[in-house]
Amino acid sequence: MLRKLEYSGPLDARDREAVLALPHTLKTIEPHGYIVREGDRPTHSCLLRSGFVYRHKIVGNGARQICSIHMSGDIVDLQNSLLGTADHNVQALSRAEVALIPREAVKKIAFDRPAIGLAMWLDTLVDGSIFREWIANVGRRDARTRLAHLLCEFALRTESAGLGRHDAYTLPMTQEQLADCTGLTPVHVNRTLRGLDLDGVITRTKRTVTVEDWKRLAEEGDFSSAYLHLRSDQLELVQ
Amino acid sequence: MLRKLEYSGPLDARDREAVLALPHTLKTIEPHGYIVREGDRPTHSCLLRSGFVYRHKIVGNGARQICSIHMSGDIVDLQNSLLGTADHNVQALSRAEVALIPREAVKKIAFDRPAIGLAMWLDTLVDGSIFREWIANVGRRDARTRLAHLLCEFALRTESAGLGRHDAYTLPMTQEQLADCTGLTPVHVNRTLRGLDLDGVITRTKRTVTVEDWKRLAEEGDFSSAYLHLRSDQLELVQ
DNA sequence: CGAGCGTTTGATCGGTGTCAAGGATCGTGG
DNA sequence: CCACGATCCTTGACACCGATCAAACGCTCG
Numbered sequence: 001m002l003r004k005l006e007y008s009g010p011l012d013a014r015d016r017e018a019v020l021a022l023p024h025t026l027k028t029i030e031p032h033g034y035i036v037r038e039g040d041r042p043t044h045s046c047l048l049r050s051g052f053v054y055r056h057k058i059v060g061n062g063a064r065q066i067c068s069i070h071m072s073g074d075i076v077d078l079q080n081s082l083l084g085t086a087d088h089n090v091q092a093l094s095r096a097e098v099a100l101i102p103r104e105a106v107k108k109i110a111f112d113r114p115a116i117g118l119a120m121w122l123d124t125l126v127d128g129s130i131f132r133e134w135i136a137n138v139g140r141r142d143a144r145t146r147l148a149h150l151l152c153e154f155a156l157r158t159e160s161a162g163l164g165r166h167d168a169y170t171l172p173m174t175q176e177q178l179a180d181c182t183g184l185t186p187v188h189v190n191r192t193l194r195g196l197d198l199d200g201v202i203t204r205t206k207r208t209v210t211v212e213d214w215k216r217l218a219e220e221g222d223f224s225s226a227y228l229h230l231r232s233d234q235l236e237l238v239q
Numbered sequence: 240m241l242r243k244l245e246y247s248g249p250l251d252a253r254d255r256e257a258v259l260a261l262p263h264t265l266k267t268i269e270p271h272g273y274i275v276r277e278g279d280r281p282t283h284s285c286l287l288r289s290g291f292v293y294r295h296k297i298v299g300n301g302a303r304q305i306c307s308i309h310m311s312g313d314i315v316d317l318q319n320s321l322l323g324t325a326d327h328n329v330q331a332l333s334r335a336e337v338a339l340i341p342r343e344a345v346k347k348i349a350f351d352r353p354a355i356g357l358a359m360w361l362d363t364l365v366d367g368s369i370f371r372e373w374i375a376n377v378g379r380r381d382a383r384t385r386l387a388h389l390l391c392e393f394a395l396r397t398e399s400a401g402l403g404r405h406d407a408y409t410l411p412m413t414q415e416q417l418a419d420c421t422g423l424t425p426v427h428v429n430r431t432l433r434g435l436d437l438d439g440v441i442t443r444t445k446r447t448v449t450v451e452d453w454k455r456l457a458e459e460g461d462f463s464s465a466y467l468h469l470r471s472d473q474l475e476l477v478q
Numbered sequence: 479c480g481a482g483c484g485t486t487t488g489a490t491c492g493g494t495g496t497c498a499a500g501g502a503t504c505g506t507g508g
Numbered sequence: 509c510c511a512c513g514a515t516c517c518t519t520g521a522c523a524c525c526g527a528t529c530a531a532a533c534g535c536t537c538g
Contacts, residue, residue, distance in 0.1 A: 039465075057375040060384070060461030065375040079364055087368050087466040110360075111353040118346065124363055125318055129326050131370035136296040136304040139377040139422030143494070145299070174516060183378030188494055190518060206503085222299030226278075227326040382526070413484060427526055429486060445535090 015113045022109060024099040029053075035076070035090040035098065042081045044100040048074050051096030052172050056180065057088045066180040068130060069093070069154070069173075071161050075123055078106065094172045126229050133227045138183040141222060143192045146182045148221030151202065151209060153228070160230050167211040196220070254352045261348060263338040268292075274316070274329040274337065281320045283339040287313050290335025291411055295419065296327045305419040307369060308332070308393070308412075312400050314362055317345065333411045365468045372466045377422040380461060382431045385421045387460030390441065390448060392467070399469050406450040435459070 026049075029035060035053060036042050048070055055076075056066045067088065070076050080086040081103045110117035130153075137146050155166035164170060175193070176186040184192070196202050201217050203210045211217055218224075265288075268274060274292060275281050287309055294315075295305045306327065309315050319325035320342040349356035369392075376385050394405035403409060414432065415425040423431075435441050440456050442449045450456050457463075 055371070057371065059375055059379045061380075063379040065378040067371040067374045079367060082361060083364050083368065083468050085465060085468075087468070088371055107357065111350065111356060114350040117350060117356070121349075121360055121363070122321060124360070124367065125322050128318060128363065128367045128370060129322065131367060131374060132294070132296065132306040132327055134374050135306045135370060135377060136298055138374060140298045140302040140304040141300075176516080185495055186517085187496080187519090191494095194518080226324060229322050229324075229326070415484080424527055425485085426487090426528080429484095430526090433486080 015115050018109055018113050019116060022101050023105050024101045027098050027100060029092040029096045029098060031092055031094055033092045033096075035092065035096075036080050036086045036088075038086050038089050040080070040086045041084060042077065042086060042103075044077075044102055045075065045081045045106050046077050046098040046100050048072055048076055049097040049099055052093035053090055053096050053098075054093050054177070055088050055090050064180045065183065066177065067134065068127070069181070071157060072163060073161050075120065078120065078124055079127075081106070093177070129227045129229060134181075143182070143184055143188055144195060145220060145222050146184070147178065147189065147192050148196065148201070148217050149223050150178070150181055150221075151211070152218055152221045152223040152225075154209075155211060155214075156225055156228060156230065160228075167214055169209055170207055171209045172207050254354050257348055257352050258355060261340050262344050263340045266337050266339060268331040268335045268337060270331055270333055272331045272335075274331065274335075275319050275325045275327075277325055277328050279319070279325045280323060281316065281325060281342075283316075283341055284314065284320045284345050285316050285337045285339050287311055287315055288336040288338055291332035292329055292335050292337075293332050293416070294327050294329050303419045304422065305416065306373065307366070308420070310396060310400050311402060314359065317359065317363055318366075320345070332416070368466045368468060373420075382421070382423055382427055383434060384459060384461050385423070386417065386428065386431050387435065387440070387456050388462050389417070389420055389460075390450070391457055391460045391462040391464075393448075394450060394453075395464055395467060395469065399467075406453055408448055409446055410448050411446050 024047075025044075029051075035046060038057070050072050052072075053070050053076055054066050055068045055070075056064050058064050076090060076098070080088075080090070106120075110120055133153075137149050141149065151171075154171055155169060158164045158169040159166040173181075174186075175189045178184075178193075179186045179189045182189065193202075193204065196217075197204055201211075201213055201220060203212060263286075264283075268290075274285060277296070289311050291311075292309050292315055293305050294307045294309075295303050297303050315329060315337075319327075319329070345359075349359055372392075376388050380388065390410075393410060394408060397403045397408040398405040412420075413425075414428045417423075417432075418425045418428045421428065432441075432443065435456075436443055439451055440459060441451055
């Protein structure tokens with residue numbers, strides 16, 4: 001059950017048992033349900049077993065900025081639980097099943113079993129890498145490039161998580177949420193997405209994105225997958 | 240020498256010896272000198288002993304986005320060295336002295352001495368928290384608010400690192416670099432800073448920022464220090 | 479004293495935001 | 509199965525923040 005997570009790092013021997021033996025509570029969160037609120041002092045970390053969740057902050061003028069999206073298999077919330085007070089919100093995008101693990105158990109396994117500890121540490125470093133790319137995306141790219149970039153990221157992450165294909169995947173987000181990922185307004189996201197569609201780069205139907213021309217989308221999105229730090233066998237899927 | 244770093248976490252017993260015994264090489268980097276280039280495969284992590292460095296990315300149209308600033312005492316580059324291929328550049332802002340530590344030694348100490356490992360892990364989590372705040376800053380705040388926020392962050396980090404006072408500190412950055420932190424243009428940074436100055440919120444002389452009205456600056460910058468995860472005794476400095 | 483870099487200022491342009499309204503779609507309950 | 513309300517998407521007109529272009533000014537260092 002939890003093992004896919006560990007696969008993202010190097011494979012381990014009987015470390016798996018230890019992972020499987022972790023104490024945890026399963027929980028289902030409805031869409032829009034909160035997993036953590038800013039200011040909470042969470043006592044559990046959580047592993048996402050299915051569904052999508054996002055982290056976000058609300059700034060002074062009431063605007064919302066989404067800082068990351070997580071999909072099945074991701075560890076969410078080492079951040080908040082290890083640091084004490086939550087500095088952001090974590091909310092479900094779709095219905096999501098999570099496994100809650102006490103923070104003490106997380107700390108313990110990390111140091112009892114170095115291979116697991118390292119894998120978790122690397123996971124937080126990859127998270128950081130994605131944050132940096134988002135800073136650059138929001139700070140220095142125009143609307144069309146930003147959105148194309150975001151679509152590329154989702155494509156690769158979806159595929160590498162085994163949730164779909166990079167050239168046709170489910171994106172359970174409204175345009176308003178895409179706007180909050182990219183620092184744009186919903187109206188402008190709409191126009192920009194429409195532009196990509198009209199130009200034959202993608203097509204959209206409901207919650208599905210089909211990439212008509214991956215090479216072009218990656219170019220338009222100024223996208224290079226290096227920052228995702230995927231393993232080489234996950235990368236060869238694309239091109 | 241390296242111990243200030245560990246102070247940012249809980250205090251430790253003879254873990255200190257282990258830290259002090261870490262193999263390392265000292266190096267001085269001139270302003271604008273690179274510590275890591277995107278695409279490198281660094282083999283050492285580095286601890287900043289003095290000076291300032293910044294991480295940045297160059298996007299497709301040639302624009303640069305700075306994703307973080309580091310000051311004396313920070314660990315830079317766990318990121319790049321542990322992850323394999325560097326996904327961003329690290330460059331010196333001012334003359335900087337760094338201690339280079341082999342990645343294997345970092346891994347080893349992290350797991351041999353859990354208290355140190357945890358401290359380093361927490362450090363990467365705090366980095367992540369700052370990245371998230373920057374995403375929100377660049378994505379959802381207007382120019383004046385962004386800059387005020389950035390000035391507040393530097394103020395508190397400078398003071399908590401023991402490098403100066405929060406209400407009057409050295410900021411060794413050009414307006415162009417501030418622009419690259421905030422996703423603005425140098426021209427607009429100039430006008431905006433000037434606005435804050437004219438309104439009596441700050442005054443600037445060369446490389447020194449004096450905060451005339453901290454409360455006001457924090458308000459204008461929509462600033463709350465929670466995301467820095469400072470210890471309470473570091474926080475009481477500022478009200 | 480001159481070169482180079484950073485700062486300052488003005489004029490103008492354009493990408494996104496804002497406001498507003500209509501149209502689609504979906505889930506729910508009758 | 510249909511009606512309804514809510515949510516989301518789409519489109520248009522217009523405003524504005526910040527970008528761009530250009531030039532002058534002021535340090536600092538050789």
